[in-house]
């Protein structure tokens with residue numbers, strides 16, 4: 469199918485883009501990589517009077533270190549994240565998550581900003597943003613605000629962005645000494661969206677676990693951090709019994725629902741297995757300081 473007719477706009481500056489958004493909102497949609505919006509328009513699951521193509525705003529595709537944090541422009545492609553030496557060194561979880569998104573062609577076009585605004589329940593990049601407590605910068609004409617990923621992602625395919633706003637950049641903390649991170653996911657076919665995905669970051673100092681962050685996607689409408697649970701397991705010696713206990717507690721704390729294809733109990737079991745695997749891998753990386761490579 470072809471999309472319903474729309475007016476096409478391709479601004480060449482941020483100022484022009486924001487002026488157009490103010491003028492055309494709410495009947496305007498931003499086009500980034502088009503990997504989610506394109507199919508939705510083509511299948512007529514979405515329609516719009518105006519399409520605002522932001523692909524000429526290439527300065528918002530940079531990945532750089534700013535004030536001790538990693539700043540990623542919203543237009544950075546999944547492929548660029550997956551292959552960034554800067555990310556592998558300073559924010560390896562984000563690179564690992566990008567490596568596993570869809571297929572090669574999708575990673576060439578899809579953008580970090582598009583994935584976050586799309587807010588798919590099991591999007592790996594949203595999972596990374598939630599787990600790492602990333603900060604999103606949203607701009608509109610005359611205003612700018614920062615929102616934490618956990619507040620930005622409200623529910624499945626629903627975020628805090630306003631129709632006249634653009635997501636401009638996302639800031640992630642740099643990995644600290646003694647930290648390790650890992651992503652584990654399960655899907656039935658290579659390139660499919662995951663059924664459940666888990667991201668973990670751990671910090672080990674003098675043999676004790678001093679910080680734990682656990683993000684889970686696929687058991688709630690959007691990825692969530694299990695902060696209360698994580699706190700109860702900090703300040704321990706992270707051995708095999710500890711990993712098993714965290715994994716069991718995580719499985720007990722998520723609240724998946726049955727759907728037509730997958731039962732809630734299966735998602736819960738997957739959570740337990742993937743949390744255990746993610747923790748083992750993250751601890752291994754924390755010990756060896758080897759963060760780069762495959763997830």
Ligand SMILES: Cc1cc2nc3c(=O)[nH]c(=O)nc-3n(C[C@H](O)[C@H](O)[C@H](O)COP(=O)(O)OP(=O)(O)OC[C@H]3O[C@@H](n4cnc5c(N)ncnc54)[C@H](O)[C@@H]3O)c2cc1C
Pocket residue numbers: 497498499500501502503504505506507542543568569570571574577578579580581582583585586588590591592593629633634635636659660661662
């Ligand atoms: C076959 C297939 C398999 C896939 N598999 C996976 C997978 O395994 N994991 C995964 O996470 N994703 C997967 N995806 C989705 C893919 O990651 C998309 O790239 C991503 O969801 C959207 O990014 P995009 O840049 O293409 O955004 P677009 O499709 O252009 O836009 C998506 C939404 O975001 C809005 N938007 C985009 N950028 C901005 C911005 N800067 N400011 C404001 N609004 C903006 C758009 O208006 C639209 O509502 C898959 C897609 C396909 C087609």
